Each structure stands twice: as structure tokens, then as C-alpha cells.
Amino acid sequence: MDLSYTAEEADFRARLREWLRKTLPSLPPKPSPDDWPARRAYDLGWQRTLYDAGYADVHWDASPTMRLIFLEETEKAGAPYVGANFVGLLHAGPTIAAEGTDGQRARWLPPILRGDEVWCQGFSEPDAGSDLAALRTRAWRDGDDYVVNGSKIWTSHAEVADWCELLVRTDPDAPKHRGITWLALPMDAPGITVRPLRTLAGSAEFAEVFLDEVRVPVANRVGDENDGWRVTMVTLSFERGTAFVGEVVACRRVLRELAAEARKNGRWDDPALRRWLGRLNAEFRALWRLTQWNVSAAETGGGVPGVAGSVFKLRYSHARQELYDAAADVLGPEALDLDRPWVPDRLSSLSYTIAAGTSQIQRNIVAERILGLPKGR
Amino acid sequence: MRFQLTEDQRALRDGVRGLLVRRFDRDALWAAVAEPGLDRALWRELGAAGFFALRVPEAEGGVGLGLPEAVLAFEEAGRALLPGPLLATHLAAGTVAGAATGETVVAAVDGGLVEWLAEADVVRGDAAGAVPLRSVDPLTPLHRAPGAAGVADPVAVLLTAAEQLGTATRACELAVQHARTREQFGQPIGGFQAVKHLCAELLARVEVARAAVYAAAVTGDRADIAAARLLSDEAAVRGARDCLQVHGGMGFTWESEVHLLLKRAWVRAQRGGGVTQSEELLAADLVA
Numbered sequence: 160m161d162l163s164y165t166a167e168e169a170d171f172r173a174r175l176r177e178w179l180r181k182t183l184p185s186l187p188p189k190p191s192p193d194d195w196p197a198r199r200a201y202d203l204g205w206q207r208t209l210y211d212a213g214y215a216d217v218h219w220d221a222s223p224t225m226r227l228i229f230l231e232e233t234e235k236a237g238a239p240y241v242g243a244n245f246v247g248l249l250h251a252g253p254t255i256a257a258e259g260t261d262g263q264r265a266r267w268l269p270p271i272l273r274g275d276e277v278w279c280q281g282f283s284e285p286d287a288g289s290d291l292a293a294l295r296t297r298a299w300r301d302g303d304d305y306v307v308n309g310s311k312i313w314t315s316h317a318e319v320a321d322w323c324e325l326l327v328r329t330d331p332d333a334p335k336h337r338g339i340t341w342l343a344l345p346m347d348a349p350g351i352t353v354r355p356l357r358t359l360a361g362s363a364e365f366a367e368v369f370l371d372e373v374r375v376p377v378a379n380r381v382g383d384e385n386d387g388w389r390v391t392m393v394t395l396s397f398e399r400g401t402a403f404v405g406e407v408v409a410c411r412r413v414l415r416e417l418a419a420e421a422r423k424n425g426r427w428d429d430p431a432l433r434r435w436l437g438r439l440n441a442e443f444r445a446l447w448r449l450t451q452w453n454v455s456a457a458e459t460g461g462g463v464p465g466v467a468g469s470v471f472k473l474r475y476s477h478a479r480q481e482l483y484d485a486a487a488d489v490l491g492p493e494a495l496d497l498d499r500p501w502v503p504d505r506l507s508s509l510s511y512t513i514a515a516g517t518s519q520i521q522r523n524i525v526a527e528r529i530l531g532l533p534k535g536r
Numbered sequence: 537m538r539f540q541l542t543e544d545q546r547a548l549r550d551g552v553r554g555l556l557v558r559r560f561d562r563d564a565l566w567a568a569v570a571e572p573g574l575d576r577a578l579w580r581e582l583g584a585a586g587f588f589a590l591r592v593p594e595a596e597g598g599v600g601l602g603l604p605e606a607v608l609a610f611e612e613a614g615r616a617l618l619p620g621p622l623l624a625t626h627l628a629a630g631t632v633a634g635a636a637t638g639e640t641v642v643a644a645v646d647g648g649l650v651e652w653l654a655e656a657d658v659v660r661g662d663a664a665g666a667v668p669l670r671s672v673d674p675l676t677p678l679h680r681a682p683g684a685a686g687v688a689d690p691v692a693v694l695l696t697a698a699e700q701l702g703t704a705t706r707a708c709e710l711a712v713q714h715a716r717t718r719e720q721f722g723q724p725i726g727g728f729q730a731v732k733h734l735c736a737e738l739l740a741r742v743e744v745a746r747a748a749v750y751a752a753a754v755t756g757d758r759a760d761i762a763a764a765r766l767l768s769d770e771a772a773v774r775g776a777r778d779c780l781q782v783h784g785g786m787g788f789t790w791e792s793e794v795h796l797l798l799k800r801a802w803v804r805a806q807r808g809g810g811v812t813q814s815e816e817l818l819a820a821d822l823v824a
Contacts (some may be wrong), residue, residue: 160538160540160541160542160545160604160750160753160754161537161538161540161754162537162751162754163537164537189698224537224587227537238732240548242824264755267821290616325789327539344589360810379670388582404570410619415822415823418819418822418823419732419823424821427823430816433815433816433818433819434816435816436818436822437766437815437816437817437818437819437821437822438766438815438818438823440759440763440818440821441748441762441763441766441767441814441815442744442750442763442767442820444751444759444763445744445745445748445763445764445767446722446744448539448747448748448750448751449744449747449748451537451539451747451751452539452540452746452747452750453538454537454749455537455538455540456540458538458801459538459540467743468741470739470743470744472542472741473740474744475734477674519729519733520633521736522729522732522733522734522736522737523729523733523735523736525739525740526726526732526733526736526739527732528740530712530735531712531716532712532715532716532724532726532727532732532735533723533727534727535727535728535729535732
């Protein structure tokens with residue numbers, strides 16, 4: 160068991176840190192969260208900056224440890240988040256890299272890396288959430304096109320995306336996992352309507368996407384027809400690997416800020432609060448160690464994060480919610496003021512036990528795929 | 537960074553596990569419950585295998601290994617519910633004559649309690665005026681010792697955490713085994729989500745505690761050790777409780793092994809200044 164880094168890894172960290180120190184001060188100011196075109200431009204600009212410095216493909220080509228270092232250092236330096244590049248870099252891109260043809264890789268991957276194009280995700284539907292494979296958006300073959308009808312939901316960045324990784328049902332008579340196909344949908348195709356969804360936090364982070372007789376070239380299909388479920392699973396296992404590294408680093412910083420605030424406003428004198436924050440310190444330290452453990456396992460196991468990510472996601476999502484509940488305890492009456500730091504974060508933390516597989520689904524995954532308990536209904 | 541067991545560490549863990557399977561199986565566990573007392577022959581065998589001298593330098597006749605290896609050995613002891621003052625004897629090796637070889641049995645005062653006082657050849661700390669109590673754990677005789685509890689030795693806290701981790705692992709294994717085989721309503725109860733989710737939480741607590749315990753063994757950092765302690769206490773105590781729940785009525789019987797896991801976990805949770813000391817240490821770390 161070794162927590163030290165190799166000379167190569169330490170060198171990568173040092174060079175990255177130095178580059179961040181020099182680069183971040185010259186970035187433009189962060190755009191308003193409600194201004195989608197400005198957010199798109201800002202996020203793409205950051206990706207372009209990474210590309211020019213040779214860090215664009217760290218999510219794809221670097222070793223899991225290098226990726227960990229990259230996510231840790233960028234978070235610590237206060238660099239921009241992956242933002243609008245998320246689906247391209249962490250979902251659609253890796254899927255195309257793994258399952259696409261040479262032509263598809265050449266068409267779609269370079270614009271993602273260069274920060275030219277934004278992707279969004281069309282997986283969930285109003286009647287296909289946890290049971291994603293029950294999706295009903297239909298696609299029929301018509302010559303060289305598929306004709307798509309249906310609707311998608313929880314699609315982040317739909318308003319400003321160039322492409323959508325879309326799951327459609329191509330064979331309604333096959334068992335539900337066997338009749339799904341993965342398509343790259345150009346978001347400027349006729350027949351697409353995007354309707355923003357306002358979340359409980361008040362922001363329009365997601366959208367519904369309605370598809371009415373939308374034509375998608377057959378050439379935009381990644382993988383075989385009706386093989387889309389397997390193609391998609393490549394992406395989902397990717398998401399549960401190092402996706403939360405930066406967030407754990409951020410949570411540990413927030414925890415220290417909470418303690419400092421409590422010392423300032425007198426809440427620190429309450430031993431019950433101190434002990435609660437102490438327990439959260441233990442939890443986030445352990446989650447950081449679990450991340451390092453999983454990354455090391457991925458390193459020796461060939462780089463594909465496994466279901467161990469489910470254990471992490473389960474604990475992390477609850478810990479994050481508890482962190483902001485503790486923040487509310489520190490703030491007292493000010494916890495009801497939306498202009499206070501941590502209050503909007505407390506609201507957005509409520510999605511963590513639901514998004515990317517609910518806690519209940521994660522427990523099913525852990526119990527069935529790791530512990531080998533029988534599949535139930 | 538290679539935060540995984542090395543070949544040697546895996547071999548050491550398997551070696552300790554093998555020894556305990558041979559020398560302290562389920563029958564031996566129940567024999568120890570029926571007839572309390574320290575098995576001196578087993579104690580010397582543990583000494584000969586290097587369990588106590590694991591961290592004593594080779595130049596002084598020890599095995600010369602470090603905290604990570606000790607953690608792995610103590611985890612296995614916790615998994616097997618091995619009785620005896622393992623921690624006190626291990627910590628005395630190299631200082632108290634005969635402790636390293638298992639010839640001398642050492643007990644120690646910790647948090648107002650002394651485990652295995654009557655069986656010990658040497659007692660560390662002030663045990664004057666200690667009186668026996670009727671121990672909740674049939675496998676750990678206890679004395680109550682007057683006098684204030686001092687600041688905990690971090691190594692003792694860490695090795696206790698390792699034992700808790702092993703017991704938590706065992707609780708998870710037993711729960712899953714039962715959930716797979718016990719049938720109600722015409723199917724294994726592990727197919728029901730209510731039971732399945734208890735088992736998933738058991739494993740999640742074990743895996744988070746494992747990462748914390750192993751990392752603390754590598755860094756030796758006091759805050760890391762306190763974190764390891766809190767998470768492994770939770771994994772063992774909460775885990776044994778959930779394991780009991782999965783076992784239903786059988787879990788409430790004396791003949792089920794589950795209560796032995798829970799009671800030992802309760803005993804260990806008292807060590808090292810209790811949970812409060814670790815929580816306060818981790819709170820202070822946030823403003824350091």
C-alpha cells in the first residue's frame with residue numbers, strides 16, 4: 160500500500176500547478192448562471208485553453224492517477240468546472256471513442272477536445288427514469304435516415320448543445336434491453352423543441368426535449384442497431400469512476416470554511432456541532448481515500464472503473480447533503496437567505512441522491528453485482 | 537500511487553487467515569464461549585508466527601514490518617473474533633520480556649477498563665483497585681479500573697480500528713450468506729429489496745472504513761487515524777446490528793454467532809478515549 164506518487168506523477172502535478180497559477184488570473188469573469196449562451200462560450204473557452212496547453216484529453220488518455228491529479232489540482236486552484244463540456248468529455252466522447260467507426264471518431268472527437276462543440280444527453284424520459292431501458296422514444300428506418308418521435312427529460316445544456324447522444328427504441332418487440340439504438344442527434348434538425356425545466360433551486364439547469372418526426376442519418380448511429388444498451392453501459396461505468404474527485408476536494412474545503420464561520424459566529428462553542436463537523440471530516444477524508452483506492456484498482460485492472468463506483472456514489476451523495484445540512488446549522492436563521500453562500504448549494508445537493516442512479520438503484524447494484532444477491536423485482 | 541495490497545501484504549494476510557482457520561475455527565470459538573479462559577498454547581503459536589513481534593525491528597529479534605502489515609493481521613483477528621489481550625501484548629512486544637514470543641500475556645488499562653486482567657502476567661497502567669464486572673461480551677473478561685482515562689495512543693486506536701474492520705467484514709459476510717439461503721415467501725430473502733439494501737449498506741460501510749483504515753496505516757497521521765476509528769466503529773457496531781436484523785429471530789438467539797460480533801464491537805468502541813475524543817480531534821483538525 161503506497162500513497163506516494165511516482166516522479167512522473169509528481170512532475171505532472173508540479174507542471175499543472177504552475178500552469179494553473181499562470182493561466183487562471185487571465186480568464187474572463189464567470190458568466191451569470193442564467194445566461195446560457197455566455198455559459199457555453201465560457202465553458203468552451205476553458206476547454207480550448209486546456210487544449211492549447213495539452214491537457215484536453217486528460218479524461219481519455221491519461222492514466223487514472225494522472226486524471227485524479229488533474230481533477231484535484233484544478234479544483235484546488237479554483238479552475239472552471241467541466242460545465243457544458245461534461246457530456247462530450249465524459250459521456251458521448253468516451254462512447255464514440257470506444258464504439259464508433261474511424262470516420263465517426265474523426266468527425267466528433269476533435270471538436271469536443273478543441274472546445275468547438277457541446278453535447279447533451281437524451282437518455283431519461285418521463286416514463287423511463289430509474290428503469291432507463293423502458294424508454295419509448297421511437298425511431299423508424301426510412302431510407303438513409305431514422306425518423307424519431309418522442310420526448311426526453313433532464314437534458315442539461317439542451318438549449319446550447321450542438322449534438323445530443325440519443326437513445327431510441329428501434330425494435331419494440333425485442334426484450335427491452337435489446338431494442339435500443341444509440342444515435343448522434345444534430346440539435347439543429349427540424350422538429351426539435353427544447354423547453355427549460357425550472358428546478359427547486361430556481362435555476363433552469365435542465366430541459367425537456369420534444370422530438371417530432373426528426374430525421375437522423377443512419378450514418379449517425381454508433382454501434383449496431385438494437386445494440387445501444389451495451390454501447391451506453393460503456394459510458395455509464397465511465398461516469399461512476401473519477402467523476403466526483405473534484406467535488407470531494409471542494410467538500411473538504413467547504414467543511415473547513417464551515418468550521419471557520421462557526422468559530423466566528425459562536426456556534427463552535429456547541430460540542431454537538433463540533434462533533435458533527437468532526438464526523439463529516441472523517442467521512443470526507445475516507446471518501447478521498449476510497450477514491451484513491453478505486454483509482455489504484457482501476458490502474459492495475461486496466462483502467463475501467465467498476466461497480467465499486469456505486470459504493471462511492473452511495474456514500475458521497477448522502478455525505479454531501481449532510482454537509483449542507485450542517486452548513487444550515489452553522490448559519491442559523493441566515494440559512495433561509497438565498498444570498499448567503501451554501502444556501503443555494505444546499506438546495507442543489509438534494510439532486511445528488513437521485514441523479515445518475517438513485518441511492519435505491521445504487522443499493523440494488525451493490526447487492527446484486529458485488530454481493531451476488533438474487534435479482535428481484 | 538499504488539494504494540492496493542502488495543504481493544507480500546496479501547501473502548501475510550492469507551497466512552494469518554490460514555493460521556486462524558486452522559487454530560481458531562467456529563468450534564473453537566464456541567468452545568471458548570463455553571469455557572472462558574485464555575488458550576496459552578494458541579498464544580504461544582501466535583507469538584511464534586510473529587503476531588506480537590510484527591513491528592519489532594529485526595535487529596531486536598522481531599519481524600521488522602510496519603503499521604500496514606499490523607493492520608492486516610489485526611483485521612484478520614477481528615474477522616475471526618480471536619479472544620485475548622492481543623492489542624496490549626502486541627504493543628508490549630519489545631518492551632516487556634516474553635511478550636513478543638507469547639510467553640508473557642500482557643493486559644493494559646484503557647478508558648477505565650482492563651480486558652483480561654485475571655489472565656495477565658503483566659499489567660500496564662494503573663490497575664490498582666480494579667474490580668471485575670460481569671462482561672457483556674462472553675469472550676472478553678473485564679475489570680473496571682478507577683482513575684482518569686489519558687490521551688489515547690494513536691497506534692492502539694488504529695489497531696483497534698483494524699479489528700473493528702475485520703468484525704464488520706465478518707458481519708457483512710454472515711448477513712449476505714443468510715440472505716442468500718434463508719427462504720420466506722418462496723424465495724431467498726436476499727431477493728427482497730428491504731433486505732438487499734441492508735446488505736448493500738453493510739458493504740458500503742465496510743469499504744469506506746477499509747479505505748480509511750489502510751490509509752491511516754500508511755500515513756500514521758493522527759486525524760487519519762481518528763477518521764479510521766470513527767468509520768470502523770460505525771461499520772462494526774452498525775454492521776453487526778444490521779446483520780442481526782437480517783437474521784431475524786435466529787439473530788436474537790445465543791446460538792447464533794451474530795451477538796458475539798456485536799458485543800465485541802461494543803467492547804472495542806470503548807477503547808482509545810471513546811468516540812468523543814476522536815470526533816473532537818477531527819473537529820480541531822478543521823481549524824488547525
